Amino acid sequence: MTNLTTKPTRRTLLQLAGGVAAGAVAAPYLSGTARAATQITVADPGGPFGPAFRKAFYDPFEKATGNKVVNVAREAEPTAQFKAMVETKSYTWDVCTLTLSARDILKKQGLLDPIGFSHADVPKLMPEAISAEFMGTDVYSTVFAYRTDRVKNAPASWTDFFNVEKFPGRRALRKNPIDTIEQALLADGVPLDKLYPLDIERAFKVLDKIKPHVAVWWTGGAQSTQLLQSGEVDMLPGWNARLQAAIDGGTPAKIVWNQGLYSIEGWGLPKGGPKADVARQFIRFCSDPKAQAAFTEALAYGPTNLDAYQTIAADRAKVLPTSPENLKQMAIANEDWWSANRSKVTERFNAWLLA
Amino acid sequence: MSAVAARAAPARRSGFRFGPLWLAVPGLLFLAVFFAWPVAQLLGLSVVDPENGGLSTESYRRIAATDVYLRVLGITFRIAGWTALWSLLIGYPLAYWLARLPDMFRGRMLLFVMVPFWTSYLVKTFAWMIVLGRSGIINSLATGSGLIDQPLPLLHNMFGVMVGMVHAMVPLAVMTMLPVMTGIDRRLVQAAQTLGAAPARAFWLVYFKLSLPGVAAAGLLVFISSLGFFIVPAFLGGRQETMLAQLIITQVQELLNWSFAGALAAMMLAAALVSCWIYDRLFGISTIAGGSAQAGAGRIRDLGLAILGVVGDIAGRAAAVTQRLLGKRICGWLLPGFCWLVIGFLVLPTLLVIPLAFTSSQFLEFPPPGYGIGWFRTYFESPLWIQATIRSFMVAFATALAATAIGGFAALALAHSRTRWSGLIFAFFLAPMIVPRIVIAVGLFYLFARIGLVATDLGLIIGHTVLAIPFTLVTIAAVLKTYDQRLDQAAATLGANRVRTLTGVTIPLVKGGLVAAFLFAFITSFDELTIAIFISGGVKTTLPKQMWDDMILQLNPTLAAVSVVVFVVVTVMLLLAERFRSSSSS
Numbered sequence: 053m054t055n056l057t058t059k060p061t062r063r064t065l066l067q068l069a070g071g072v073a074a075g076a077v078a079a080p081y082l083s084g085t086a087r088a089a090t091q092i093t094v095a096d097p098g099g100p101f102g103p104a105f106r107k108a109f110y111d112p113f114e115k116a117t118g119n120k121v122v123n124v125a126r127e128a129e130p131t132a133q134f135k136a137m138v139e140t141k142s143y144t145w146d147v148c149t150l151t152l153s154a155r156d157i158l159k160k161q162g163l164l165d166p167i168g169f170s171h172a173d174v175p176k177l178m179p180e181a182i183s184a185e186f187m188g189t190d191v192y193s194t195v196f197a198y199r200t201d202r203v204k205n206a207p208a209s210w211t212d213f214f215n216v217e218k219f220p221g222r223r224a225l226r227k228n229p230i231d232t233i234e235q236a237l238l239a240d241g242v243p244l245d246k247l248y249p250l251d252i253e254r255a256f257k258v259l260d261k262i263k264p265h266v267a268v269w270w271t272g273g274a275q276s277t278q279l280l281q282s283g284e285v286d287m288l289p290g291w292n293a294r295l296q297a298a299i300d301g302g303t304p305a306k307i308v309w310n311q312g313l314y315s316i317e318g319w320g321l322p323k324g325g326p327k328a329d330v331a332r333q334f335i336r337f338c339s340d341p342k343a344q345a346a347f348t349e350a351l352a353y354g355p356t357n358l359d360a361y362q363t364i365a366a367d368r369a370k371v372l373p374t375s376p377e378n379l380k381q382m383a384i385a386n387e388d389w390w391s392a393n394r395s396k397v398t399e400r401f402n403a404w405l406l407a
Numbered sequence: 408m409s410a411v412a413a414r415a416a417p418a419r420r421s422g423f424r425f426g427p428l429w430l431a432v433p434g435l436l437f438l439a440v441f442f443a444w445p446v447a448q449l450l451g452l453s454v455v456d457p458e459n460g461g462l463s464t465e466s467y468r469r470i471a472a473t474d475v476y477l478r479v480l481g482i483t484f485r486i487a488g489w490t491a492l493w494s495l496l497i498g499y500p501l502a503y504w505l506a507r508l509p510d511m512f513r514g515r516m517l518l519f520v521m522v523p524f525w526t527s528y529l530v531k532t533f534a535w536m537i538v539l540g541r542s543g544i545i546n547s548l549a550t551g552s553g554l555i556d557q558p559l560p561l562l563h564n565m566f567g568v569m570v571g572m573v574h575a576m577v578p579l580a581v582m583t584m585l586p587v588m589t590g591i592d593r594r595l596v597q598a599a600q601t602l603g604a605a606p607a608r609a610f611w612l613v614y615f616k617l618s619l620p621g622v623a624a625a626g627l628l629v630f631i632s633s634l635g636f637f638i639v640p641a642f643l644g645g646r647q648e649t650m651l652a653q654l655i656i657t658q659v660q661e662l663l664n665w666s667f668a669g670a671l672a673a674m675m676l677a678a679a680l681v682s683c684w685i686y687d688r689l690f691g692i693s694t695i696a697g698g699s700a701q702a703g704a705g706r707i708r709d710l711g712l713a714i715l716g717v718v719g720d721i722a723g724r725a726a727a728v729t730q731r732l733l734g735k736r737i738c739g740w741l742l743p744g745f746c747w748l749v750i751g752f753l754v755l756p757t758l759l760v761i762p763l764a765f766t767s768s769q770f771l772e773f774p775p776p777g778y779g780i781g782w783f784r785t786y787f788e789s790p791l792w793i794q795a796t797i798r799s800f801m802v803a804f805a806t807a808l809a810a811t812a813i814g815g816f817a818a819l820a821l822a823h824s825r826t827r828w829s830g831l832i833f834a835f836f837l838a839p840m841i842v843p844r845i846v847i848a849v850g851l852f853y854l855f856a857r858i859g860l861v862a863t864d865l866g867l868i869i870g871h872t873v874l875a876i877p878f879t880l881v882t883i884a885a886v887l888k889t890y891d892q893r894l895d896q897a898a899a900t901l902g903a904n905r906v907r908t909l910t911g912v913t914i915p916l917v918k919g920g921l922v923a924a925f926l927f928a929f930i931t932s933f934d935e936l937t938i939a940i941f942i943s944g945g946v947k948t949t950l951p952k953q954m955w956d957d958m959i960l961q962l963n964p965t966l967a968a969v970s971v972v973v974f975v976v977v978t979v980m981l982l983l984a985e986r987f988r989s990s991s992s993s
Contacts, residue, residue, distance in 0.1 A: 098956035125956040129660040140856030301769040403475040
């Protein structure tokens with residue numbers, strides 16, 4: 053392992069990162085913190101994210117800058133709250149985690165402030181993870197998992213997943229066109245890099261065939277964990293960390309990374325927020341590879357700063373979406389296409405479900 | 408119906424300068440500011456073009472362009488209708504049995520009936536998944552004992568939804584019917600039998616008929632509350648079981664198309680109002696004041712009596728046959744047996760939660776692989792959970808007080824009034840139940856943000872009171888319906904003023920209804936999630952909000968541990984209240 057200087061203020065983080073030493077990463081953020089400490093309110097996804105973010109980002113940021121971070125749990129889709137907050141100028145949050153689709157919706161409505169730095173400032177960040185109003189901290193991936201105790205013939209692709217004769221087993225799909233349409237097209241042989249624009253007609257033809265064989269249509273991430281863990285179904289698509297949670301808890305299951313679609317979660321600033329300066333400083337802090345590496349200890353999400361893998365144990369890297377081995381099998385989901393078509397396709401998907 | 412007829416006799420009283428409807432004014436003002444105004448603002452968005460802010464009927468044209476929304480509306484009504492029917496069928500015998508029990512014993516039995524209330528519906532839903540799933544308890548037992556080879560499809564279909572929803576709604580139905588039933592004078596049934604009516608005929612034509620206001624009120628409450636469900640169909644339903652509230656939430660939260668959400672909400676509201684109106688025409692229950700009982704209602708009443716007579720005859724013959732087949736002794740056990748089965752059904756998920764809370768596993772799995780108190784430690788050591796628990800209790804208590812007072816006065820006003828306005832006012836008071844909570848929540852957030860009530864306990868109390876008022880009003884109104892107002896008049900004749908009549912005569916006599924209303928309001932607030940999500944701003948977290956945050960990402964047995972703690976605390980509270988009540992009344 054490396055043997056760089058250990059700053060006492062960063063000790064907690066370092067222990068978390070598995071004893072791997074950090075550089076003087078805090079230094080750039082220390083400048084300009086001579087003024088009085090500010091308290092910012094950060095809306096994170098709650099649940100296990102709270103403590104994981106606290107260890108990886110909040111506490112180290114507090115120690116490095118003297119500012120305070122109060123974290124609150126936001127809704128799964130915070131866009132409505134975000135919109136109401138900006139329009140009524142009642143800033144209960146200074147920073148909020150957003151998905152790419154939430155970012156696009158909010159950006160389109162002019163509800164986001166710029167984050168104040170660019171890819172050039174953090175060159176090792178995945179280029180998709182940064183834009184003028186957003187910086188991604190973690191990558192999640194839509195993949196599928198199967199129960200190794202029930203499914204004897206191991207499926208290896210979406211084509212296999214959709215082939216109910218050759219790969220028997222009880223299946224679940226997500227009750228949402230997002231991801232499901234892509235999965236149908238991948239199953240039908242559309243190459244991963246030629247998915248978009250999505251061929252809706254073709255996708256529904258494929259879905260028609262599997263419709264009678266889908267036992268469960270899940271609606272929430274926690275439900276997907278439960279479905280896999282309880283054995284309610286034998287194979288299902290889901291977000292990798294949710295499926296990994298079941299596996300980490302002892303469920304005999306395996307994740308198939310092949311043809312996965314990943315997306316990014318990260319920070320955005322509500323337009324006109326009063327503490328935007330400190331909030332920006334905080335976002336910048338979260339691009340730090342060591343902090344991101346520490347985050348992956350707790351939750352199986354991939355870091356966006358690929359330098360983080362220098363300090364992530366090889367065993368852990370295997371279950372993270374952005375490890376080189378997994379990343380090369382996957383592509384990023386195209387949020388632009390969905391921003392433009394989501395409403396229409398959702399309507400059609402709902403009609404199809406009821407038919 | 409006969410209660411209406413009985414009350415039609417006393418002449419309309421004069422001498423109140425402002426008329427009795429004034430008692431409803433505080434409630435009307437409260438709902439106008441904190442419900443009608445914010446919701447109207449949101450509904451107004453349905454005719455606003457999201458792009459340029461001009462007027463547009465685009466959202467409504469979109470609904471008309473496809474049949475998917477009408478179909479979902481149909482499904483929503485079908486699920487709500489079946490839920491109401493099953494809740495009444497299961498709840499009526501239970502309420503009947505409870506009403507016949509001695510006071511003390513009934514109080515204790517009621518605790519069992521209310522058990523599902525004290526278990527968060529989030530937790531209950533997951534408990535049902537564990538019971539009904541493919542490798543769930545029922546299927547494991549059935550396949551293990553060789554009864555069946557293949558697991559039964561009990562989950563992710565209409566059956567699963569019905570189990571979840573009826574389970575959630577039976578307590579509501581029983582609690583609404585019970586005060587009416589305990590108010591029925593059983594000697595009337597005896598009198599009918601003395602006059603030669605067969606027992607079955609006497610039951611149907613006298614007892615059942617007298618209990619109808621309670622039955623109709625319960626049916627309406629269950630039906631309308633069911634319209635807004637979204638968690639149960641999402642988790643226990645299958646491909647077909649999509650309810651309108653789910654679509655509205657998607658539009659508000661994910662697609663951010665509030666114009667379209669407003670249009671969907673308007674459609675749901677209109678459909679719910681129409682069904683209320685039909686209900687009102689058929690049963691006349693929402694016209695508490697009886698103002699719109701017209702010639703048609705008379706004919707319907709005759710028809711109803713004829714039907715009840717036929718039902719009574721059929722039931723009489725069926726009872727005779729059953730008694731001959733099973734013998735008198737077994738027949739005597741049929742009703743208690745059925746009721747204990749229902750109580751078993753009601754407490755099952757909560758009983759299940761207890762071992763889950765003591766599990767050593769990371770998951771809500773049954774049977775637990777090992778036992779420990781680790782999850783209780785997690786709960787008690789977390790200031791977040793403890794704060795949320797305390798806040799939930801306090802907010803629920805304040806909400807219950809406010810909603811019972813407002814709803815009680817409104818019910819009193821409506822019971823005393825005979826104007827044609829009373830029907831409308833009643834509908835207005837019920838409206839918070841019909842409008843999807845997400846619509847109220849977003850509307851309130853907008854309002855509160857401007858007056859600084861976001862992330863305050865007061866904001867939560869106001870929001871929850873809006874939701875609880877319909878329950879308190881209907882519960883108290885149902886009791887007042889069987890309440891003989893001549894008692895008030897007698898008090899007035901004897902020189903009591905209005906306040907003294909209220910505190911000395913009316914309130915003690917309708918105490919059962921007031922307690923039920925208070926409990927309804929308490930639990931409405933205690934188990935409320937949607938308003939809490941928006942108003943708490945993530946800062947003032949309530950218990951359901953905290954549970955939701957936890958379960959949306961990672962289901963773990965902390966939820967079960969919390970449920971057990973809450974259950975124990977509430978049971979102790981209820982037992983103390985029951986003891987206090989019975990000692991003060993004796």
